[in-house]
Amino acid sequence: MEKFIEYVLQFGNLNQQQIDLIKSKATELELRKDDYYWEAGKTVKQIGFLTDGVIRVFYYNNKGEEITRYFIDENHLILSGNTLDEVFTPSEYLSAITSCKLIVFSKQDWKEISDTIIGWDTILQKIIAKYHSEKMARRSELVSQDGTTRYLDFIKKFPTLVNRVPLSYIASYLGVTQSSLSRIRKNIG
Known part of the structure; x- marks a missing residue:
C-alpha cells in the first residue's frame, strides 16, 4: 500500500x-x-x-x-x-x-x-499523461527498426524485464520469431 x-x-x-x-x-x-x-x-x-x-x-x-x-x-x-x-x-x-x-x-x-x-x-491526469508518454516512447520506434535494434532498444527501455519475461513473449512484442530473437541475442552476446 x-x-x-x-x-x-x-x-x-x-x-x-x-x-x-x-x-x-x-x-x-x-x-x-x-x-x-x-x-x-x-x-x-x-x-x-x-x-x-x-x-x-x-x-x-x-x-x-x-x-x-x-x-x-x-x-x-x-x-x-x-x-x-x-x-x-x-x-x-x-x-x-x-x-x-x-x-x-x-x-x-x-x-x-x-x-x-x-x-x-x-x-x-498527470499519472495518465506520464504513462501514455512512456508507452508511446516504448512503442514508437518498433515500426521502423530492424530486429537487432528493436531488441537493444527493448533492453534499454525495459532493463528489469529482459531476464524476467520468457523469450517467446519478447519476440512477439518485437514482432520477430523466437528463432530470430535467439540469433539476435547470440550475435550481440
Missing part, C-alpha cells in the same frame, strides 16, 4: 485524512504466474496498481496467434476504460508473467475517492 501512496504523492499533495481514505478503500490482490488480471470480453470492475511483478498485455490475431502488445511492470496504474461510469469490456488479456501483487479498488470506491479528494482527478 505504501508503494501506491508514494507513487501518487509524486504527482500531487495529499493530507493524512485523504491518504487514510485511499488506504481504507484499497485491497491487496495476488496473482500467480499465468493468472489473468483481466480477460477479453469480461467486464472490468476494478482499478489496479502493480506493486510487484510483471503483467503481459496480449491479444489473439485473426490466425489465432497470441500477440504481445505491452508489458506492465512495477509502479504502474492499470485503469479500465476512459471514464469511471463507462462499462469497460477489454479486447485484450492481462496475464501475470511472474507472481504479482496489486493494490486494487472497486470502481465504486475509486469514484468515491475521486468525489471526496479535491485534486484527485488532476493527480490522475
Whole structure:
C-alpha cells in the first residue's frame, strides 16, 4: 500500500485524512504466474496498481496467434476504460508473467475517492499523461527498426524485464520469431 501512496504523492499533495481514505478503500490482490488480471470480453470492475511483478498485455490475431502488445511492470496504474461510469469490456488479456501483487479498488470506491479528494482527478491526469508518454516512447520506434535494434532498444527501455519475461513473449512484442530473437541475442552476446 505504501508503494501506491508514494507513487501518487509524486504527482500531487495529499493530507493524512485523504491518504487514510485511499488506504481504507484499497485491497491487496495476488496473482500467480499465468493468472489473468483481466480477460477479453469480461467486464472490468476494478482499478489496479502493480506493486510487484510483471503483467503481459496480449491479444489473439485473426490466425489465432497470441500477440504481445505491452508489458506492465512495477509502479504502474492499470485503469479500465476512459471514464469511471463507462462499462469497460477489454479486447485484450492481462496475464501475470511472474507472481504479482496489486493494490486494487472497486470502481465504486475509486469514484468515491475521486468525489471526496479535491485534486484527485488532476493527480490522475498527470499519472495518465506520464504513462501514455512512456508507452508511446516504448512503442514508437518498433515500426521502423530492424530486429537487432528493436531488441537493444527493448533492453534499454525495459532493463528489469529482459531476464524476467520468457523469450517467446519478447519476440512477439518485437514482432520477430523466437528463432530470430535467439540469433539476435547470440550475435550481440
